[in-house]
Amino acid sequence: MSTTLSKSYYHATSSVSLSAVTTRDLLDSVAKKTPEKEAYIFPVEKVRLTFEELQRQVCTLGTGLLSIGLKRGDTLGIISSCAPEYIMVQLAAAYIGVVLARFHVGLPNSLLKSALLKSECVALVVGANNDDVYNQLELILPDLKTSHAETLQTDEKSKLQRIITNVEASQGRWKSIYDIMNLCKKDSENGKQRLEETSKMVEFGDPYTIFYTSGSTGPLKGTLHSHMAIQNIYMMCADRYEWTNDDILLSACSSLSHATSEMSHIAPLILGMTSVILSPGAKIHDNVSVIQNEHCTVLFSTYPGLYNLLHHGKINEYDCSSLRYVMTSASTIPTDVIQKVSSIFQAKVLHTYGSSEALFVSGRDITADEKEIIDKVGRPFGHTEVKIVNEYGKIVPINTQGELLIRSNFLFRYYIHDEDKTKQVMSVDGWYTSGDLAKIDRNGYIKIAGRSQDVIMKGGKTMYYASLVESLLSHPNVKAAYIVPVPDEELQEDFCACVSLIGDTSISSDDLKDFYKANIGIPAYIPKYVMVFDDFPEMLTGKMDQKMLTLEVFTRLGLNKEWLVHGRKA
Template structure:
């Protein structure tokens, strides 16, 4: 690692050469090395698959894709819970150069429709659960339940030609996932796979947008594969069994859960279709998982939940927290009570989820997010983009060969966050010490980070302000030890209105995605103003916190 003389710039050189293979090519290499090692295990469904079995299945599925009209550059959107069909669909699509667009459960149907339109998706795939997915999709695509198979004509989403569904969601108008595969066509698939290059887009991940419409970060095969290659240095090249508790649609889960096995030969274990902490610890005990990926609420449960006493978690050695910083007291508690090293990481969807990681076990580094990954550069700059001295606070900029190609079909938005020299402007405030450790101290813009998801207050404020009884609306973050921050709506109503907190909450349920729905709604006569006569956001937040009975963190006295 190189830290420039008294400058807040650090670069970690890489020792390993880059991998110049596509997913399909890398899978072939992995099968030659470990054909009978398990690649994916879905505990709740009692389904597991080895590398060799996985390759056979995705070749047959890819052949079926070719038969129903897929070709390189097409897009397929995937929506649903964690089931075996997820990695199979991904593997088959990427073999042919079909771009996977990961949709997140919890987004409004309006948002999902906008993404399908933006990406000109040829197909939408829905997993076997939740079993309400089919009815939700019928609400979004009115023509589906009256369409014939593979002959969808949607007025609102004209490029969408088919909906593929698994299990109970395979209903009228959908193509059965179980019936697509075609055997005996490996050469046909290989011929199509040879046309795919390492620089082709393989995957698109949703990332938050200030307008309420998520942007789509596009990644090439090179970026996804080499962004995972640094993991062997974390786990000392041992066979790793990773418990993936998060939904596969999220970029970190995709990177570690799907790409990780191909690069490292690891096994990904999915405890349940949707997150359940008890299912997670059950899976750890049954499968003897060595590592994990959890959101902050799961980390807190792992550290303090009495459920842990019922299970043998001794196989766990280390784990990641996606999207949120882990309090130092929790890191210490996990190490002291369970012998688990909580790997504090930092990143954004745009920089391939993780760009810095604390892997050493020195207590004086627990409040940092560690050092940059190999090949990654980090600098701290002022408002003019000038590199600051070591120890000074400024905006964190990251440059990485694994960073995204850009926002799909949105050059303007890409140029707003990526400089002409390739630096991604994170919008986070931080500082570097003389050893190259990065500490994150805040955000430039007002943002609420709830369980790893970025929530822009303006999105909820626009919805609140559209309510006929609301005169003014502001949204602030409320500290919450389980999810980091929670959403609080502060509302001033017109004088003669009798609207209450419950009315406001119900109004939001129908208009914003699940994570944006305010947990708290507080009514105010007026908002505090600053010198400029604008709402004093910080003072309003303090007033809101004073009115809420916030549960105490179990680690407050550690």
């Protein structure tokens, strides 16, 4: 596609029209066309589901959910690390018009309770291997421990009535997913009729799911999406990457509750392709062994997952020649990592960019020249507009840094029960303010510079985290780097470089500081402090926890944490 921009605005068109489809439409259609083909493979659990079997199980579970009182428009929560259960619940809920709220495993008590209340869940699924989650629920829902009734009596603020689980900690007090599936056998004809009537009422514009943000930009927020948004954005992805029903997608994402993992859940329904899903407990080398055994053509992984695969995946021991594409989603990835992945697997690295609010926004063109796009996150997907604006909201010239705004058919509806936050980021004419700093070039390729608040004001000079990190990665033994702002009497603000090292490398902080002094050409880019970390603190989604890292740095350096609240001017 030939594009020449004169200003930082891009409207991506597509030969693929938007479809007014629901999950039922997609599942019924693909099950009819290719009933015997495998839809999902779960190697760890040794579960393989054909489209025909998938449809049968989804309809059975959907009927069971209706029989226990769930209705179209209700919200069903899920906290699960068990992939087969997750897929079944997700598709069955969508089939009957029940909104699925996805909670990260391991949320702190206060956040989980707040999220449950915000989502207004009437029932909650706890995965079969998540006893810790159930024990946590007993702490935040006192009646869960004492009640012997099938209906949970919580406080007046909560709508939660039922837990669905068979974890040992529950001591058999609640029905499991399979118990609920068996309920439809008692009155199968009425159950089928109820399922048919309910599923026919579901429309493509109905609410589909609630994704929770990672927390990297503040408290958790629940983003509500429709059937149409979810189905169509992955149709745009499939078109951009030229996937067919012969492709086999391996998903190696650790978090099943994140928006990016949804691609592997929905792709089979859209294209009739097969998704191979590794549960979070899978070992690193399972990725390459599954590529070999299942002849996977697409690998989807997070950046940390790709890094670990390169260094601990024993890639040379397996035949990965079937792989055509490696997909990853992050705002910035070191170019040397992209080059190594591409070289080792002999596959193109398809870098995408998105968020819980906007789903996928942009991705690489598979025909694009590697040199032109290696440090960028591609062009916007079809039916998506982007613009880069300055502090006054005016569109800036190409190759000029500003804030990235997005308008598309795939944006979230709103933050649930948070009208003020929604208004802060969504304009009346439909533009979503991402909070990301970016540039767009004359060909429409986007480069993310960092979050708008990710800046250091050092002696009056504005420096962006992404540029600083790029300098820190210039050391050949530095694997990853993060920035923590720190106070400085003369400059007002400086920064601490937090780095982790490759393999068993042993380099002191002082040695790293000396290297940066000798090799970074811009004096302001030399960090005031350097700290070496074995592991960075992480949030539940696998993202680095900036808040925890900052607190650890301030503790180690003996700095006054009050400065973070009252002293920063950025």
